[in-house]
Every structure is written in C-alpha cells, then in structure tokens.
Amino acid sequence: MMSRITDRSDPPRVRNLIGGRWCDASATVDVIDPYRKEIVSRAAVASASDVDDAVACADTARQAAAMPGYKRAEWLRQTQSLVRQRAKQFAVAITRETGKPIRDARIEVSRSIETLGLCAEEAIRIEGKHVPLDGSELGAGKLAVVLRFPVGVVGAIVPFNAPLNMACHKVGPAIAAGNAVVLKTPPEAPSCLQLLAQAFMDAGLPAGVLNVLNGDASVGDQLVRDPRVGFVTFTGSTRAGAAVKAAVGLRRATLELGGLGPNIVEADADASTAATQCASNGTRLAGQSCVSVQNLFVHEEVLDAFLPPFVDAMRALKLGDPMAEDTAVGPMINQDAAERVQNWVDEARAAGARLLCGGKRHDAFYEPTALIDVTPDMKVVCQEIFGPVVVVRPYADISEPIGWINGTGVGLNCGLFTNSTRTAMRAIREIRCGGIIVNGTSTFRPDQAPYGGVGQSGNGREGPSRAVLDMTEERLVVFNY
Numbered sequence: 140m141m142s143r144i145t146d147r148s149d150p151p152r153v154r155n156l157i158g159g160r161w162c163d164a165s166a167t168v169d170v171i172d173p174y175r176k177e178i179v180s181r182a183a184v185a186s187a188s189d190v191d192d193a194v195a196c197a198d199t200a201r202q203a204a205a206m207p208g209y210k211r212a213e214w215l216r217q218t219q220s221l222v223r224q225r226a227k228q229f230a231v232a233i234t235r236e237t238g239k240p241i242r243d244a245r246i247e248v249s250r251s252i253e254t255l256g257l258c259a260e261e262a263i264r265i266e267g268k269h270v271p272l273d274g275s276e277l278g279a280g281k282l283a284v285v286l287r288f289p290v291g292v293v294g295a296i297v298p299f300n301a302p303l304n305m306a307c308h309k310v311g312p313a314i315a316a317g318n319a320v321v322l323k324t325p326p327e328a329p330s331c332l333q334l335l336a337q338a339f340m341d342a343g344l345p346a347g348v349l350n351v352l353n354g355d356a357s358v359g360d361q362l363v364r365d366p367r368v369g370f371v372t373f374t375g376s377t378r379a380g381a382a383v384k385a386a387v388g389l390r391r392a393t394l395e396l397g398g399l400g401p402n403i404v405e406a407d408a409d410a411s412t413a414a415t416q417c418a419s420n421g422t423r424l425a426g427q428s429c430v431s432v433q434n435l436f437v438h439e440e441v442l443d444a445f446l447p448p449f450v451d452a453m454r455a456l457k458l459g460d461p462m463a464e465d466t467a468v469g470p471m472i473n474q475d476a477a478e479r480v481q482n483w484v485d486e487a488r489a490a491g492a493r494l495l496c497g498g499k500r501h502d503a504f505y506e507p508t509a510l511i512d513v514t515p516d517m518k519v520v521c522q523e524i525f526g527p528v529v530v531v532r533p534y535a536d537i538s539e540p541i542g543w544i545n546g547t548g549v550g551l552n553c554g555l556f557t558n559s560t561r562t563a564m565r566a567i568r569e570i571r572c573g574g575i576i577v578n579g580t581s582t583f584r585p586d587q588a589p590y591g592g593v594g595q596s597g598n599g600r601e602g603p604s605r606a607v608l609d610m611t612e613e614r615l616v617v618f619n620y
Contacts, residue, residue, distance in 0.1 A: 153182040153329045155189055155353055156336050158196035159346025164189065168326060168353075173238040173470040173503045174461055180236065182329045185352040190321075190361045193350040197292045197319035198367045200347030205289050205317040208263040215259035215311060217342035218335075223252050225334065229303060231462075232330040237299055238470040238503070239424055240461045251304045254586045257603040258311030265316065265607060270615070282618040287611040289317035290369035290391075294362045296383075298375050299327040299472055300427045306332050308586070309372045310339075310349060312606035321350045321368070323359045327472050363387055370610055376523070377549075377595045393599030393609055395591055397523040398551030400433030400581050401544045403566070405537065406440040408556035408578075411448045417529065417554075418452035420580040422507040425471045426527035429596075430552045430581045433524055436540040439533045446495070446531070453496050453507040453529075468527060470503035477505045480526035483518045484508060487530075490517060495531065515543070537562060545571050551592040554580040572596075 150169070154161040164183035172179045185193070204211075222229065229251075230244040239247070267286040272278025295309035302325055313320045324332045336351045352358055356379070363371045364386045371392040373383045380396040400421070404413045421432035437445050461469035471477045481500040487510055488494060497508030508528045513520050519530050534540055544553060550572035557563055563577050573592040576583045584590050589600035599609055 150178045150181045151330070153180050153333050153353060155183050155185050155193070156333075156340075156349065156351040157189060157193045158199075158350065159340070162189065170236055170327065170329065171473070172235050173473055180330050182324075182326070182353040185354045185358050187361060190352060190358055190365070193321045193352055194292065194294075194362065194365045194367050196347040197321050197350050200319040200345060201289070201291050203345040204314065204319040204348045208265065211315055211317060212259040212262040214339070214342050214344050215255050215262060215314060218338045218344075219252055219255035219259065221338040221341055222248070222255065222335070225338065226252070229331050229334055232334060233303060233328065234461050234469075236328040236330055237302070237472060238461050240463075240466045240469045242464060242466075243424060247301055247304050250586055251307045254304060254307040254603065255311050257587050258307070258315045258607075261312065261603045261607045262315035264604075265611065272617075280620065282620070284616050286614050286616060287608075288614055290610055290612055291318060292368050292370075293318045293320045293610055294323070294365070294368040294371045295320055296323045296359045296362070296371075296373045296375065297325060297332075299325040300424055302328040303331045303335060304586070305374050306335055308601050308603075308606065310335070312603050313372075313610050314344070314348065315603065316607045316610040318370075318610055319348045319350075321352065321362055323362055324351060324353050326353070326355055329353045359383075360386060363392075366390075372601075372606070372610075377597075380597055391609065393591070393601065393606070394597035395599075395601055396429070396551075396595065396597035397549065398429045398433075398581070398592065398596055399521070399523060399547060399549050400431050401540065401572075402432050402435050402554035402581050403537065403540050403556065404435070404437045404441065404445060405555070405557035405559065405562055406438040407558045407562075408438075408441065409558075410441045410444040413556040414445050414449035415452050416580050418449050418456070418507070420582040421529040422453070422456055422468050422527040423582065425468055425505065427471060427476075427525050428582060429523065429525075430584065431525075432529055432554070432580050432582065434520060434532060434543075435529050436532050436534050438537075439535055442533050449531075450496050450509060453509055456507045458501070458504050458506065468504075468507060471505055471526060472503075474503045476526070477503050480505050480524060480528060483522075483524060484510070484528060487513060487517045487519045490514065492517065492519070492530075497527075521547070537566070541566065541569050545569070548594045549592075549596050550594050551596040552576060552581040552583070554583075573600075
C-alpha cells in the first residue's frame, strides 16, 4: 500500500467550460490518485465571476438549447457514440481519480452510454395532454390542452462515487428537455466530466448549452442560489441537500440524498444466495454508495445458515490496485474517509459490537467489515457509514425491521429476500422508502427506472423520463370559440 504523494511536473489540466470555451483559473487544486498517491490531474477552481459567467452563458443559450426534439436527440445520440468510442479513456479517468476498480469503472461507463441513449429517446417523447373542459358548465364549448416547455437553465451537482453516470442522469435529461445546463463537478473526480463535456461539444452541442465548473461546495452554493437557474438537480449527503433546498427556496429541485442501506433476509429466503449478494453489494465501490448494504436484518431462524457464507464471501473479496482486473475492493476516496470509518467501527466495538471480519484500515483502504451485536444508537447503525461495513441485526418478526426503517425518517432503497408473496406485499405496503427490491439488495438501480427517496433521503425522482418531466414546466392553454 503506497502512502507518499508523488508530484508530477505537468499533470493533465482540467479546465472550466464557459460559453463553449475551456478556461483556466488563478486557483487550482491537485486531484490525487487514492491508491498511487500521484497527482493525476490539476483542476482549475471556478471563481465567483466564473460561476456568474457560466450561468449568464447558459441563460443566453436557452434558445439554442430549445431546438426541435429530433435535433436534441441527435446531439445525445452522437455524444453517446463518442463516449462509446472513448470508453477506455473514461474508465481509466474514473479509476485513477476515485480508486474505483477498473471493472466497476467499465460498468459505469457502459451504464452512462445507455443513459444517454435513454435520454435521446425521451427528447422526442415529450407530450402534453387534452383537458376535457366539457365536464363543467364553465368549460363547456372550450378547448384546453397542457403543453410542456423547458425550465430554461438547470444547475446540476454530482458527487465522486459515480461521477459519469450521475452526470449523464442530470445533463442528459436537461438537454433532452431543451434546457441549458451548468454542471458542477466533484472536486475528487473532475476529469471524466471534462471528457463528457468535450464529447458533447464534438457532437455539435451549441456553445453555452453545457457549461462545466470545478471547485468545492462554495461553487455549488453560488450556482444554486442564482435566480437565473430554474431547476436544481443535486446528489449528495442529507446535510448538504438540506442546505441546497434552503438556498433554492421556491424554485424546484430534485434531491437524491443519503440512505442507511436496509436489507431484510426472511426465514424462507435462500440464505446462501442472500449472503453472497449482501457481501458483494455492501462493499462495492468500497461501500461508498448511498444504497450500499449497511443495516442487514437477518431472521434469527436462518442466522446460523446465513453467517458462514456471508463472512466467507466478505473475506474472499480482494483489496488491491484498482487498475488490476482481479481487484474487488479499491481504496476509499482518501485516507481521511478511511480513518473516519475506522473510528466509527472502533466506537461500536468499544460499546459492545462484535467483529465478524475485517475491522482494519490500511492507508486509504478499509477491509470489508461485518459487525454484530450492535445497538440502534451506534453511528455504524444510525448514520450513513459510506464505507465497506455491514452491520448484521438478527430479528424475530418482520415488524421489527419495518418499524426501525420507518422510524429513521430515511427512505431510499430497501432490499428484501423472501419466497413469500404475502411477506413481500406487506413490506411493499408498509415500508416507507423510494424503492423495494424483492430478492435483491438495496443497490439495484436500473437506469431507465424512477429513482429517489422520501423523507431525509430527498425528493423527486431521477431516471430519464421522470427527470425530463421535472425539467419542463406545464402550461395550460385554453381556446375560446
């Protein structure tokens, strides 16, 4: 495991894209490979005037963005083709900056390509509807239709853990809907989004329709506060999402926030299959996913059958160089993140939690870890750990995990393993969350499906068709004859 930061004399530059021009800045930040500790890129940090200029350029480009649907679809399909051609470059950029294993980075690029294609389809599907006014005396004899129009400028903010696909889920629908966009990159992983923006430019997207800014939270804060931004789409922590919502005010926003990764293994489930899936999906991306398996409820009748294959699967996961084909778990985004996870695990163990496997940090790596005998007040239980740690929580009746999930106020995805339709339907009716995955884990997210949470996990839904609806405004038109 490497620990010394290696300076490179001339690392690749990541610039801001403003009004169709790549722009440097007086301030820069070095982006560090979390495994090799090398400076892999140097990003220009947007100033306050850069943010203002980017929003102004997007506002000016509104008319160019609102081209006919077939043209918007053409931009998206051409971008999709270019990303496919440059897939290797995208995957390497993601892995070098985030530490995501290269095989997972390739999956992200493939999903991004599909997402762009889905957005292209939505560009030519935007439709209104007829409102039957003859149902009232006042409306009789009149014709009414509802039409949809772009909101104008979309402000988009993405995190580091799936930067490319999350950007495609925000930029793609915005362009499909006829909007201009200002995209704020994650400080830890800006390179792949520079590549994405270049692909859009090479596809013929007019200048100013897509603008890209690098920087920290202050850049995002200024962006979402700008009244010229008609819609905000944000993915990040619950705390940051609350700040975004306060800044947006009466304007609309989609917020995809944190989760606690609840998954339930019922007594009638295939314990071995559930164990393997939960181990893999509690540690993918080093656990740095808002839907990662974290709180794993296992019925006490199958606990003895579940634990051995689960622990074996956790121990079998290989840590190592994320560029290696056989690496399953790479480093966390930085050493600070791994130290935080270590502290939370140590606190839980000091309070009585028992370690089943893992529990050690190696520089920015954290071993796949499982705990049992936890209590609800432990941070590893009640806060999003965002690391490769799973807490196993035996239960006697499904009302116990249902009550706990609903009591947290957090509701993103929930996994449920059961062979009982009755049990599945009870969970579907009673668990308050954005999605329930039956006989799969909370991590499952097909890109064409509506995705999002309730309560402290956010509001609105991502997914091309739903996002296009959110990024357009309804306008009622009444014809009097």
